[in-house]
Amino acid sequence: xxEVEQSPQNLTAQEGEFIxxxxxxxxxxxxxxxxxxxxxxxxxSLFMLSSGKKxxxxxxxxxxxxxxxxxxxxxxxxxxxxxxxxxAVPFTxxxxxxxxxxxxxxxx
Amino acid sequence: xxxxxxxxxxxxxxxxxSMTLQCAQDMNHExxxxxxQDPGMGLRLIHYSVGAGITDQGEVPNGYNVSRSTxxxxxxxxxxxxxxxxxxxxxxxxxxxxxxxxxFFGQGTRLTVV
Numbered sequence: 364x365x366e367v368e369q370s371p372q373n374l375t376a377q378e379g380e381f382i383x384x385x386x387x388x389x390x391x392x393x394x395x396x397x398x399x400x401x402x403x404x405x406x407x408s409l410f411m412l413s414s415g416k417k418x419x420x421x422x423x424x425x426x427x428x429x430x431x432x433x434x435x436x437x438x439x440x441x442x443x444x445x446x447x448x449x450x451a452v453p454f455t456x457x458x459x460x461x462x463x464x465x466x467x468x469x470x471x
Numbered sequence: 472x473x474x475x476x477x478x479x480x481x482x483x484x485x486x487x488x489s490m491t492l493q494c495a496q497d498m499n500h501e502x503x504x505x506x507x508q509d510p511g512m513g514l515r516l517i518h519y520s521v522g523a524g525i526t527d528q529g530e531v532p533n534g535y536n537v538s539r540s541t542x543x544x545x546x547x548x549x550x551x552x553x554x555x556x557x558x559x560x561x562x563x564x565x566x567x568x569x570x571x572x573x574x575f576f577g578q579g580t581r582l583t584v585v
Contacts, residue, residue, distance in 0.1 A: 396573075396574065398576070404578065404579075405561070405576055405577060405578035405579050406561060406563075406576035406579070407576070408573055408574060408575070408576070411573050449513070449514070451514075451574075453572075453574075458504060458516055458519060458529070459514070459516075459574070461513040461514040461515075462513060463511060463512070463513040464513060
């Protein structure tokens with residue numbers, strides 16, 4: 364049983380395309396995290412959100428608590444956006460249910 | 472402010488060897504945890520700590536030990552390494568138990584057991 368499901372698992376896009384990564388979860392939450400992991404790199408927190416929408420540069424994250432769904436959008440994608448994007452739902456302050464990640468490749 | 476620091480970044484062990492993965496944070500965070508990341512499996516919790524002197528098991532604790540003698544440090548010990556422990560290990564910390572608290576991750580330790 365996966366508490367957090369992400370789609371797609373793999374995504375290839377041309378530079379400049381608009382990208383959407385989806386996350387659905389089955390547990391009740393008060394916040395959801397989007398994480399980014401570059402190849403061979405560490406994990407960086409992109410967003411933590413509990414309602415509505417957050418924007419940081421070309422990245423936009425939305426969440427619908429009632430539908431238990433969140434999306435991560437990347438506008439005007441760039442090769443440097445190539446990474447694994449992970450959705451995570453905390454069930455205590457330091458413990459998470461993680462999605463298996465979406466591997467994004469942006470081709471110049 | 473270095474955040475969460477993990478050492479080493481890479482390690483190759485022979486089956487049966489022991490070693491300690493180091494994790495340190497300089498943010499005075501109470502909560503720290505260790506995860507392993509395997510292809511197709513996502514991140515899985517090994518052990519966690521809610522403060523100095525307090526640790527508990529996560530989803531996949533077998534073969535690993537932890538201790539938390541200080542707020543800053545949370546080492547992970549492999550007692551007798553096995554090929555199944557080949558993985559990427561991440562340490563994380565957060566300030567509060569609140570569910571809307573940001574988590575900080577280290578750069579990871581890539582471990583190969585041969």
